[in-house]
Amino acid sequence: MDFDKTPEDFWEQQxxxxxxxxxxxxxxxxxxxxxxxxHRVLLHTEPLLRFKRRDAGxxxxxxxxxxxxxxxxxxxxxxxxxxxxxxPGPNRATVLKELLPLLEAMDRAANVEPKCERQxxxxxxxxxxxxxxxxxxxxxxxxxxxxRDGEVEVAYLPVRLLEEQLDPGGGPSILVATNEGVxxxxxxxxxxxENAQAATEAIIKTQLTHGRFYEAAKxxxxxxxxxxxxxxxxxxxxxxxxxxxxxVDWKTDAPHLIQFALEHLENRCKTETDIASTARxxxxxxxxxxxxxxxxxxxxxxxxxxxxxxxxxQQRLLEARQxxxxxxxxxxxxxxxxxxxxxxxxxxxxxxxxxxxSTVEQFxxxxxxxxxGPHAPKIFSLTNMLxxxxxxxxxxxxxxxxxAARTFLPPVxxxxxxYTAETYQQANAFLAxxxxxxxxxxxxxxxxxxxxxxxxxxxxxxxxxxxxxxSDKHISLFTVSRLSPPSFTLGGFSGDDVLLQF
Amino acid sequence: MYELAEVRAAIRLVEWSLHPLARPANxxxxxxxxxxxxxxxxxxxxxxxAAEEWGLQVLDVSSFGIxxxxxxxxxxxxxxxxxxxxxxxxxxxxxxLILIAxxxxxxxxxxxxxxxxxxxxxxxxxxxVDQTLRSICDHLEQRAQKEPDIPLASVEQRLHAAxxxxxxxxxxxxxxxxxxxxxxxxxxxxxxxKVLQSQGxxxxxxxxxxxxxxxxxxxxxxxxxWSATELYLAIKTILTQxxxxx
Numbered sequence: 050m051d052f053d054k055t056p057e058d059f060w061e062q063q064x065x066x067x068x069x070x071x072x073x074x075x076x077x078x079x080x081x082x083x084x085x086x087x088h089r090v091l092l093h094t095e096p097l098l099r100f101k102r103r104d105a106g107x108x109x110x111x112x113x114x115x116x117x118x119x120x121x122x123x124x125x126x127x128x129x130x131x132x133x134x135x136x137p138g139p140n141r142a143t144v145l146k147e148l149l150p151l152l153e154a155m156d157r158a159a160n161v162e163p164k165c166e167r168q169x170x171x172x173x174x175x176x177x178x179x180x181x182x183x184x185x186x187x188x189x190x191x192x193x194x195x196x197r198d199g200e201v202e203v204a205y206l207p208v209r210l211l212e213e214q215l216d217p218g219g220g221p222s223i224l225v226a227t228n229e230g231v232x233x234x235x236x237x238x239x240x241x242x243e244n245a246q247a248a249t250e251a252i253i254k255t256q257l258t259h260g261r262f263y264e265a266a267k268x269x270x271x272x273x274x275x276x277x278x279x280x281x282x283x284x285x286x287x288x289x290x291x292x293x294x295x296x297v298d299w300k301t302d303a304p305h306l307i308q309f310a311l312e313h314l315e316n317r318c319k320t321e322t323d324i325a326s327t328a329r330x331x332x333x334x335x336x337x338x339x340x341x342x343x344x345x346x347x348x349x350x351x352x353x354x355x356x357x358x359x360x361x362x363q364q365r366l367l368e369a370r371q372x373x374x375x376x377x378x379x380x381x382x383x384x385x386x387x388x389x390x391x392x393x394x395x396x397x398x399x400x401x402x403x404x405x406x407s408t409v410e411q412f413x414x415x416x417x418x419x420x421x422g423p424h425a426p427k428i429f430s431l432t433n434m435l436x437x438x439x440x441x442x443x444x445x446x447x448x449x450x451x452x453a454a455r456t457f458l459p460p461v462x463x464x465x466x467x468y469t470a471e472t473y474q475q476a477n478a479f480l481a482x483x484x485x486x487x488x489x490x491x492x493x494x495x496x497x498x499x500x501x502x503x504x505x506x507x508x509x510x511x512x513x514x515x516x517x518x519x520s521d522k523h524i525s526l527f528t529v530s531r532l533s534p535p536s537f538t539l540g541g542f543s544g545d546d547v548l549l550q551f
Numbered sequence: 552m553y554e555l556a557e558v559r560a561a562i563r564l565v566e567w568s569l570h571p572l573a574r575p576a577n578x579x580x581x582x583x584x585x586x587x588x589x590x591x592x593x594x595x596x597x598x599x600x601a602a603e604e605w606g607l608q609v610l611d612v613s614s615f616g617i618x619x620x621x622x623x624x625x626x627x628x629x630x631x632x633x634x635x636x637x638x639x640x641x642x643x644x645x646x647x648l649i650l651i652a653x654x655x656x657x658x659x660x661x662x663x664x665x666x667x668x669x670x671x672x673x674x675x676x677x678x679x680v681d682q683t684l685r686s687i688c689d690h691l692e693q694r695a696q697k698e699p700d701i702p703l704a705s706v707e708q709r710l711h712a713a714x715x716x717x718x719x720x721x722x723x724x725x726x727x728x729x730x731x732x733x734x735x736x737x738x739x740x741x742x743x744x745k746v747l748q749s750q751g752x753x754x755x756x757x758x759x760x761x762x763x764x765x766x767x768x769x770x771x772x773x774x775x776x777w778s779a780t781e782l783y784l785a786i787k788t789i790l791t792q793x794x795x796x797x
Contacts, residue, residue, distance in 0.1 A: 186567055212670055214671055215669050217574065258555075390661040391779055395777055401786065410644055411789065413631055413632075413647030416781070416782060417630065419620075420651060420782070423627040425569040454738055
């Protein structure tokens with residue numbers, strides 16, 4: 050804003066900013082496009098005015114009715130703007146901390162007992178409103194009436210004052226004020242950032258020459274914020290060019306902007322040098338250690354930071370044209386899909402859910418990697434395999450459903466099912482008559498001689514075999530030891546002969 | 552001719568893309584390579600060439616790191632078996648649907664894909680992803696009921712539709728220990744979000760008792776610059792092919 054200009058000059062300047070050449074009103078039209086622009090400018094305040102309406106709706110809520118949420122929102126927005134460009138960036142927690150004294154003061158003014166929990170809730174609610182958490186951070190869609198070719202049309206203006214950006218270090222998301230948010234707060238809604246910057250610096254110079262140091266210190270802080278925003282704006286264009294040259298209009302817009310920015314930066318560096326030298330000169334006339342001297346030092350420091358960020362940006366801009374040429378050479382022949390962007394829900398998920406399972410399976414067999422990104426495959430390692438095999442068996446997973454108590458069958462002797470009780474009696478009677486030691490073949494011959502049934506002989510042979518097992522305590526009537534060959538064949542039995550000790 | 556040190560540095564930067572949890576802000580060596588990439592065009596070409604040889608496509612390089620996408624035949628492309636080594640055919644089918652539903656929950660509208668990938672999206676929960684899937688399933692079921700006369704081939708196709716498999720799976724059955732059964736859809740979504748977390752695509756957030764997952768820059772770049780279009784093109788191709796059922 051230039052205070053030396055007359056209202057007519059100011060109007061002409063505003064027209065330049067507000068109209069595009071083809072927007073100039075036709076004398077026959079009953080709706081001036083300028084009114085639409087005015088309308089859209091006014092609608093930017095809608096997200097903030099909603100806080101007033103919310104306050105009215107909260108009048109009956111105990112403990113919360115005395116809070117002025119618009120004041121809290123403005124404080125939050127200004128704090129975020131002030132912190133822009135400084136490390137670390139503001140996040141929800143730091144903004145909330147900044148709001149607590151304000152909420153505390155509101156509690157005291159309304160004779161309400163201050164409660165940290167309630168203050169926190171209120172602060173969070175205001176932040177949620179600024180970020181439009183209800184709509185997952187999307188811009189507020191504000192309807193308004195427009196006229197196109199004499200016809201009434203309902204249009205929607207997307208407005209976002211504050212947004213969350215990811216932190217490269219993996220910390221909590223950083224709050225950033227959007228251009229609309231910054232302009233709304235810096236009272237320059239109809240001005241471009243570049244012009245707002247020029248206006249602020251003109252103000253600082255005037256304030257300094259008139260000895261209004263406090264105001265000059267405040268304004269120079271504002272100038273630094275605007276310088277940072279200008280840096281970010283231009284860096285964003287260069288970054289977008291590197292990602293996709295087609296996303297930036299390098300035929301008219303970008304060269305014009307770069308040229309303008311170069312001239313602008315050159316002027317700003319000169320202006321900031323002027324301000325710094327004025328401040329230095331003024332400091333010589335004020336008392337050392339006074340409040341004014343401190344304010345002038347702050348101005349000098351801020352001007353130094355502004356110059357530093359501008360010089361950095363100037364270096365980037367000097368490389369910009371080369372960036373464009375190199376990117377053009379690199380990206381020109383790259384294959385680009387001319388597809389319109391798909392809606393993942395309507396164009397991808399719904400057709401898949403509707404499709405037959407076999408088709409979907411076939412789809413995922415080849416395309417699942419597109420949902421997961423790259424993955425370094427594990428290489429087979431013998432060491433890892435061995436250590437895994439030596440690991441104790443993992444505990445079995447618990448049952449997920451209630452399991453009925455298991456019933457166990459009573460232990461039974463399986464032999465009794467094969468041989469009758471009479472066979473057992475015969476075998477036991479035969480064994481009872483034995484004494485001394487004899488070979489198995491002699492033992493079986495004796496059994497045959499006593500006309501034992503084949504089943505009884507078979508049972509006796511089984512008992513001999515079982516006697517080889519030292520842990521089997523069932524047979525304790527004799528011990529068995531091996532003999533060196535010969536082997537024997539007798540009746541239905543054959544094998545190595547053994548010595549039985551009764 | 553490139554110097555050997557330059558080639559090695561380019562390969563090292565590509566290698567960083569396979570460490571999804573590493574961040575340049577916390578790793579000076581990684582940060583130095585990113586700075587070299589943004590300042591030298593020759594180095595950038597070298598990085599792209601090295602990535603291409605590994606079957607990878609460089610999506611973006613910024614202060615957040617390097618993000619790459621694997622070609623379908625690349626050794627770095629995950630398969631359904633890598634994701635779930637054992638499981639039924641239904642499990643594999645549901646896994647795929649869930650992974651796409653996660654993307655659709657973060658980006659429900661086409662214009663969302665145009666957003667700046669550094670803007671933080673709201674954290675999502677397993678319940679929200681399940682809700683995305685179940686609401687589409689309900690909608691498809693209602694639409695099927697309203698179409699009484701359809702050809703026999705379509706009836707068969709409808710009987711085997713994927714949404715029926717999802718609908719039939721319980722949402723949140725809990726076991727004796729009070730935890731969700733691993734075959735319930737909520738547990739399967741939780742698993743998918745945890746796998747994506749290990750891939751550097753989500754950061755866990757806990758608000759009270761609710762466990763939510765915040766999409767990272769890597770996930771946003773992956774979906775916006777590659778996955779959404781890749782999946783859409785594949786679906787267009789596969790749905791125009793004659794199916795076995797048809």
